Amino acid sequence: MNNRKKHIQKKGGNAPVKPTQQESSMSDRDRNMALLAGVCVIIFICFHYTLDNQFLNWDDWIYVTKDKYITSFTAASFNSILFHDITLNYYHPLTMLSLAVNYQFSQLNPGGYYFTNVLLHILNAILVFYFVKNINGSNG
DSSP states (O other), X not given: OXXXXXXXXXXXTOSOOOOOOOOOSSOHHHHHHHHHHHHHXXXXXXXXXXXXXXXXXXXXXXXXXXXXXXXXOOHHHXXXXXXSOTTSXXXXXXXXXXXXXXXXXXXXXXXXXXXXXXXXXXXXXXXXXXXXXXXXXXXX
């Protein structure tokens, strides 16, 4: 006689139960916000050195320091910025509009322009984050 007992699994509940994972203390939304905040901090760390830079002698005089449409932000200059090539170089109305608005806040202080640039980099990273998240179909 065989002393070994055959293990017969009964239907209905004797199957081994896998231990459940502990619930994470952070929700998907919180995790995404933490990741996004980390990316924003990294971008600021990478670009904060530009805040002490000066204007360049390359093309800043065309776009900021000597541009009459940027320095005198009136309705007529607003119209020219949006619908004409005011630099006789390239037509880029959003850039010129951004520079005109920036001039109203920081005049010829280059730090204000560089700070706006850093903020635009951070905004772009946020948009890319949500774009990739949307493509992946992630709802959290």
